[in-house]
Amino acid sequence: MAVPALATPLNQLPKGPVLARAIARGELVVGVRRYPRPAPPGSPTPPEPDAFDATLARELAASLGVKAVLVGLAPNERDEALRDGRVDLLVAGVPTQGQGARTDEGGAGIDAAPGSYDTGRGQVVALRRGRVQDEEALRGASVCVGEGSGYAGAVALRYGAQPRNYPSAVHAASAFMAGECAALAEDAQVLERLMGNEEWRFYKPVAQDLRAPADAAVRLAAGDTASRDYIAAALRRWRADGTLAQARGARAGNLQFEITLLKDGLVCHS
Template identity: 55%
Template sequence: MTRIALPRRGIALAGALALLLLCALAATQVPAASALARRVLPAPPAASLPVGPLLERAMQRGLLVVGVRSYARPAPPGAPTPAEPDSYDVAVAQGLADRLGLRLQLVGLASASQDAALHEGIVDLVVAGTLDAPAGQGTALADGDYDSTPGMLVGLRSGRVRGTDDLAGQPVCVVQGSGLARTLVRRYEAAPRAYPSSVHAASAFMAGECQALADHADVLERLLRNDEWRFYRAIARGLAPEGDAVVRLAAGDERSREWVGAALREWQRSGEQDRARSARVGNVQFEVGLLKDGLVCHS
């Protein structure tokens, strides 16, 4: 086989041409080509990207308004506490606001009202986990999964669910907005029941409302180390959520959508995501611990 040796200047020129080609691919509307370019080219920092009209309005008011999940924490019977925002959703929203240099305002939203809040301009963004159904017309999704931790399944040691083969038709407690719900249906034909938070799902599971509990692996591994959880065991580990936790915004503003995707990647690389995950494990551990003291989860 004949080999052709290029001079160094020729190699540099070839590299430059290849880079220009990748840049052109990144701008193309052909999905496969632009996806290849995004994998090869370094991601631009959020600060270098222009924002679109949606985020420009937020900057003019000096405030980023984000819709999040919210729910009541454990409280004494008959004395419910007000709903508070989900701590992980807050961490994501705060990371975006910080990168814009804006104050953050949170709006607790039920799942059914999230898209309407976007379309009516009540919120700029929605950070509320995985969508229960495909995004409606007029809703755009930022690139990236901001909560891609593997899942885990827990059941009673003496329960009827001994393994994943026993899940068909069985109720499984999950958190609202968890991509594991789709995994349970598609892979195991289980019947997921959604609850407002990890502590609500755990409380329902311990009360016998479900045959199993699905949640983030780090959350359940920590709970299984508690003495009062000795009656439970892991049924499956390493479950992949079949659905991304995505930031939603109103459709038609590509620049703002790209900016949010870039900011999320920075948030993940900076270590802020790891800190948010650790905080979530600690929060769930604390809140579940309150249940044994007689406190209850109010809907």
């Protein structure tokens, strides 16, 4: 299928102060999610950048002809890092304040480029013989979700469920398998792969076709319209040229591998 052409090539679009400074220094500094990968008990690994966030960060940097510098940030560090100039952009999923409703703002002094950098559909799974057997039973039920996931807002708004945030999708799956939540909400592409694993035969889908009520937006300092519009155009290309589909497939494969490690005795360290 032919890829729709962008109205104006990216390299011909104007860049505002944020992106102009990145070009001048030769690097785009991007704040991303981070989490430790599964490791043996008592041997935690240091947190590493989220691979999906990192892929988009590198694509944006490459479009500017500069290298990407990734800065892993905890949720409570991100807005401040953007406001004080430690990072040029934030690529970190759905902001916590945006998980309950659609929003174009990431907080005071912070703007968001229009559009979402992740466009998947979600699914909810639960124990085959657990108390959650259908959508109606999700009301008031605890649902494990990874930090920055738009499905937290989806299960709360659509079903009246109680989302519980964990540092990553892997941590959320680990908590669900340990019985900390009645259900798990994640991208359908990820869960469909996991459901093919022998150890997931005890679970079943109870809700389908979840749509995040807020965008996984690229955020930047407010007031830079040219940079915001450039990023919006870059996101349109990210979605249209197959790069997003490839990144989503890679994410599903990585998560399947990391979650499968849990059955081998590895654990998720905080």
